[in-house]
Amino acid sequence: MSLLRVGLLGCGGIAKRHATAIAGLSDRMELVACCGRDESKVAAFAEEFGATPHTDLRQMLDASKLDLAIVALPPYAHTGQVETIAAAGVNxxxxxxxxxxxQRADAMVEAARNAGVIAACGFMYRFGDAVVRWDHARAAGETGRVGMFVGQFHCNSLHADWWRERAKSGGQMVEQLIHIVDLARYQLGQPQTVYARAANFFHRDVARYDSDDSSAIVLGYDDGRVAVLNATNGAIPGRWDKLWQIVGERMTGRFTGWNAAVLTHTDDVRSETIDTQTDVFVAQLADVCAAIRGRRAPRVPLADGAATLRIVLAAWESVKTGREIRL
Structure with a gap:
């Protein structure tokens, strides 16, 4: 079976994670092209990972005969590239x-659907062994009904220049906490209401930093379930504390990462510990590859990216208006 030909749009840090993951799946795919606006940066990236450099997306699509394009652009840089790739018949x-x-998110999903291409979203947390084990337990009825999700994303870093500007990143809730929000939505479904508070508390004196760095979101469900999520960029430097707890009728999961959790059966109070080293970027790409080969939906479809985005954008609307937003 021939290798899937992969192209990368964007040559930053997250693109390097994907390029490394592609190398880890060398029996299934190969990175053949990369594309970005900065010619010198693209050239350096191409040399490092053995790809052909491009500074024009259409040129990359015409020249490379791609099976899969990975779009690793900052959120503000999306100006129709996904729609162009889908129209070219590339997954x-x-x-x-x-x-x-x-509107932009819905246009991406619609373009992929109309073109009939496989389209996935990069919520890689869902591919961690601890997350997958909980999913299996839930599917088998071990957890009972899930009624509460509590999660956090804590760090302390200045990040990239664009990240600090809300107009370019969307803010910490939109750019980082969205991973935890997606896990909550995946477990509980789309909420009916969203209420949030947020502020630039720790960095208000940093030039061109107007992103929120302290926030909390409550997701409400009409049947009584609830999710409580918070984020800060004022915590411990050098640490990235992404933690969450899921409470079901018969099982509680305490997660300290996508590969690490203690699952406790609450009916007889016995625990199971998961602590592995699975590379979730590799696992995610392996799933996308299998979806392309089998012409099936990926485990995290692009539509999930739009659904979770709706929640964090509603959270920001709640911050601005001081109201609970009904979706």
Missing amino acids: LLVEKPIALDV
């Missing part, structure tokens, strides 16, 4: 957040 993996507005 897609789009990094989150897939856009900064609902």
